[in-house]
Amino acid sequence: MTKEVFIASGIVFGIVFGFLLKRSRFCAAGLTRDIVLENRWYNAVYIPAIVMMEAFIYFLMVGSDVIPGPKMADFSLFRIGLGSLMFGVGAVLCNGCIVSSLLKCGDGRLIGWISVPIFTLSAYTAKGGWLASTTKSLDKVWSVPDTLLANLPISPIVLAGVGMIIMLWALWYVYNTTKLGFTIPGRYTGWRHIVFEKIWPKEMVVMLIGIWMALGFLFSNWAGRNGGFGITTPLVSWFEFFTAGKSLGWASLFVLGIIIGAFITAWLGGEFSIVKPRLQSIVLTVIGSVLMGIGAVWASGCFIGNVMVGTAQFSMKAWYSTIFIVSGVWLATFIMIKMRTFTRN
Structure with a gap:
């Protein structure tokens, strides 16, 4: 198979990813928010389960020389922390992170078509526009090496394997203690109901997502890119494609696939x-999308790039970013609870 075919596989990965997220109503920002908003303690299990399953398969492939290992660079504690906090706050204002905005584009909610372009333009501004110099200068503030993976006392395969087993048990426990005792009748029957209407258990879907994200490293590598799922830079690549004629890659097609998967x-x-947003939702989404766009660049990743991909590579930068993204989500949640400004869009 040619490199072009593997690049095109990015859209397939996006379609399946969008499908899985829609079928399970999975939203990383929403799950994190609802730990404090609705006291759903069990939500704390889902993302670590994805990370550990993804990490185990990823390091198996790295250890077998199927794909190259991760490249760890120095990072600014200040820039990553600030950007991650901004992203977390923005995700709550948008009622979901940028992946949720892509899903909204696909299922007819016009608020998604407001969020994605603003996020993309904001990210470009911080990455290559008038804020680029600020982004570079922040890199020099409190810079440290990313040495977590290199200093692990045991093999990352063993660590990820143990973590995966613990998380699988946690998923089984959560499923048995939180499952509903009733089902809502559907409009369809047979395969259409099961595949496209029935809400799939998150406990099952997070395992599928973990496997799918790990395979993303493999196909992305075959396409000439060393990395997993990504959102921010791929969205910026579409802006650069339309404005400067730059080429699109595996991850560029991946983000397009998420919209298509949600639509299907x-x-x-x-x-x-087609759902028209209220004025309050539009205002909050515009502010939140700007915070997410700039924040994702300063954090060198978003909920996907840092919390669900970088952590699986045992990147210290990603784990550090996760702390501040979660803190941003919870901070904004507490503030909005006090202000009674939660909306559905």
Whole structure:
């Protein structure tokens, strides 16, 4: 198979990823927010389960020389912390992170088509626009090497394997203690109901997501890119494609696939409808998208790039970023609870 074919596989990975997120109602920012908003303590299990399953498969491939290992660079504690905090706050204002905005684009919610362009333009501004000099200068503030993986006392395969076993047990426990005792009748029957209408258990879907994200490293590498799922830089690549004619890669097609996957799932599940946002939602989304766009660049990643990919590579930068993204989500949640400004969009 040619390199072009593997690049094109990015859109397939995006479609399946979008499908899995839609079928399980999985939103990383929403799950994190609802730990404090709705006291859903068990939400703390889902993302670590994805990370450990992804990490185990990833390091198996690295250890077998199927794909190259991660490249760890120095990072600024100040820039990563500030950007991550901004991203977390922005995700709550948008009622979901940038991946949720992509899903909204696909299922007919116009708020998604407001969020994604603003996020992309904001990210470009921080990455290559008038804020680029600020971004570079922040790199020099409190810079440290990313040495977590190199200093692990045991093999990352063993560590990830143990973590995966613990998380699988936790998923089983959560499933058995939180599952609903009733089902909501659907409009469809047979395969269409099961595949496109029925809400799949998150406990099952997070395992599928973990495997799918690990395979993303493999196909992305075959396409000439050393990395896993990504959102921010791929979205910026679309802006650069339309404005400067730059080429698109595996991850560029991946983000497009998320929108297509959400659309297919919503259409065949009878959920697609054009939903116009309220003014309050628009205002909060614009502010939140700007914070997420700039924050994602300063944090060198978002919920996907840092919390669900970089952590699986045992990057100290990603784990550090995760602390501040979660803190940003919870901070904004507490503030919005006090202000009674939560909206659904």
